[in-house]
Amino acid sequence: MTDPSVPGVMHLDLDAFFAAVEQRDKPSLRGKPVVVGGTGGRGVVSTASYEARVFGIGSAMPTARARRLCPNAAYLAGRFEAYREVSRQVMDLAHELSPLVEPLSLDEAFVDLAAAHPGLDVEAARTVAADFRAAVRARTGLTVSVGVAASKLVAKIASDLRKPDALVVVPPAEQEALLAPMSVRTIPGVGVVTGDRLVRVGLKTIGALAAADEAELVRMLGRAHGTALLAFARGVDPRPVVAEREAKSVSAEETFAVDLTDRRDLAERLRRMADRVAARLAAAGLSGRTVTVKVRRYDFSTLNRSRTLPHATSSAREIAQNAGDLLDAVDVADGVRLLGVGVSGLSEFSQIDLLAELEPEPQDTDTTEDEPLESPQPYGPPAAPGWRPGQDVQHTGFGPGWVQGSGAGRVTVRFEGPHTPVGRIRTFRDDDPDLTPAGPPVFDPEHP
DNA sequence: TCTGGGGTCCTAGGACCC
DNA sequence: TCTGGGGTCCTAGGACCC
Numbered sequence: 135m136t137d138p139s140v141p142g143v144m145h146l147d148l149d150a151f152f153a154a155v156e157q158r159d160k161p162s163l164r165g166k167p168v169v170v171g172g173t174g175g176r177g178v179v180s181t182a183s184y185e186a187r188v189f190g191i192g193s194a195m196p197t198a199r200a201r202r203l204c205p206n207a208a209y210l211a212g213r214f215e216a217y218r219e220v221s222r223q224v225m226d227l228a229h230e231l232s233p234l235v236e237p238l239s240l241d242e243a244f245v246d247l248a249a250a251h252p253g254l255d256v257e258a259a260r261t262v263a264a265d266f267r268a269a270v271r272a273r274t275g276l277t278v279s280v281g282v283a284a285s286k287l288v289a290k291i292a293s294d295l296r297k298p299d300a301l302v303v304v305p306p307a308e309q310e311a312l313l314a315p316m317s318v319r320t321i322p323g324v325g326v327v328t329g330d331r332l333v334r335v336g337l338k339t340i341g342a343l344a345a346a347d348e349a350e351l352v353r354m355l356g357r358a359h360g361t362a363l364l365a366f367a368r369g370v371d372p373r374p375v376v377a378e379r380e381a382k383s384v385s386a387e388e389t390f391a392v393d394l395t396d397r398r399d400l401a402e403r404l405r406r407m408a409d410r411v412a413a414r415l416a417a418a419g420l421s422g423r424t425v426t427v428k429v430r431r432y433d434f435s436t437l438n439r440s441r442t443l444p445h446a447t448s449s450a451r452e453i454a455q456n457a458g459d460l461l462d463a464v465d466v467a468d469g470v471r472l473l474g475v476g477v478s479g480l481s482e483f484s485q486i487d488l489l490a491e492l493e494p495e496p497q498d499t500d501t502t503e504d505e506p507l508e509s510p511q512p513y514g515p516p517a518a519p520g521w522r523p524g525q526d527v528q529h530t531g532f533g534p535g536w537v538q539g540s541g542a543g544r545v546t547v548r549f550e551g552p553h554t555p556v557g558r559i560r561t562f563r564d565d566d567p568d569l570t571p572a573g574p575p576v577f578d579p580e581h582p
Numbered sequence: 583t584c585t586g587g588g589g590t591c592c593t594a595g596g597a598c599c600c
Numbered sequence: 601t602c603t604g605g606g607g608t609c610c611t612a613g614g615a616c617c618c
Contacts, residue, residue, distance in 0.1 A: 384589095386588090
């Protein structure tokens with residue numbers, strides 16, 4: 135439980151995280167608009183650099199629209215291995231402040247400062263947070279915005295207040311005055327639907343919401359949401375910082391470049407996604423009882439079908455079998471744009487797994503490999519050997535670089551890294567044997 | 583403008599049990 | 601013959617977050 139009189143909760147939020155890592159590792163992109171996200175026809179923007187935001191580009195926007203707004207930005211597919219590594223470094227630095235760190239995503243976390251700093255006051259909190267920001271910058275080369283307050287709610291709002299590269303400490307005594315004039319949409323958990331509902335009944339600001347009638351809110355938003363929101367508006371948020379939350383579900387899904395109608399295609403893709411889910415379950419030592427299939431149709435309507443087994447499983451075959459049965463009962467004739475598989479109701483191990491270890495299940499490897507699918511065509515771009523924009527590569531003659539673009543049998547590479555000047559570009563045949571995929575470049579904090 | 587992929591939490595109704 | 605109340609599990613859908 136957090137003490138409402140002590141500024142003991144810190145929220146950290148890396149600035150334009152994915153785009154910032156790209157600019158760090160690719161000198162030619164520094165100071166330029168960079169957009170990371172889906173680069174295909176149905177992709178959306180994951181992160182836009184601040185230079186790209188000037189053009190009106192933002193998260194969740196269709197990449198096609200972003201391209202119209204700023205055709206000259208760099209559009210990159212993302213390098214999650216690199217992002218995970220930077221995230222791990224930042225979370226390690228957070229753990230030096232307190233053992234209680236609650237990651238919300240790769241680029242965000244809460245830290246319970248009070249748990250490690252008895253007698254914390256506003257000045258001490260500011261010093262701790264400032265030192266942390268400097269440490270992140272030195273270790274990763276990135277800027278992080280930080281909010282410190284008496285609760286998760288206010289710390290999170292604070293970290294967003296003066297982004298990027300900002301530190302905002304909200305003294306508990308000033309909290310109410312800060313929140314009152316803010317839009318209800320500022321509250322995490324109030325999205326488009328809830329926001330519109332509140333505004334429609336005249337509740338535009340947090341101050342107005344604080345004076346609302348609880349029964350009315352509960353009628354409008356449901357028990358949990360109604361009561362929580364009223365408490366938040368009144369500055370009441372006792373949620374503790376919780377480290378190590380256990381996963382509740384594992385899933386994989388894919389949006390196709392072109393809607394699919396062929397059941398054999400769909401079943402095959404479902405099976406491959408089941409393989410990925412099973413592999414991730416196994417890696418985490420988990421298994422689950424409920425298998426879910428998600429289908430998004432041509433018109434974006436989405437349905438889920440689930441089935442709970444009498445036992446927990448992490449078997450790719452069993453997940454695929456059940457998912458396939460569920461899919462068989464769904465009408466796909468009009469076209470499916472997205473298909474997904476998930477497993478929930480997780481537990482740490484299962485009898486079946488223990489038995490399987492003694493007597494391994496047949497690993498039908500001949501069909502689980504990612505061979506090209508049979509009927510090749512209407513799946514969108516011709517299956518180029520898979521050079522993705524932004525990808526790290528190595529050339530036997532030119533050294534490390536990254537893919538700037540590919541197509542028509544060619545791939546263009548820029549040869550540079552986090553500690554080089556802006557590099558030169560060269561174009562190769564896309565099957566050039568001298569060119570190979572590479573891991574992320576190493577960022578050296580000691581480099582001058 | 584035409585909407586990703588990975589998640590979390592909540593609600594509501596029906597089955598089933600005591 | 602008609603009718604209880606509460607609890608748990610399951611399924612489906614939806615809002616929201618990064």
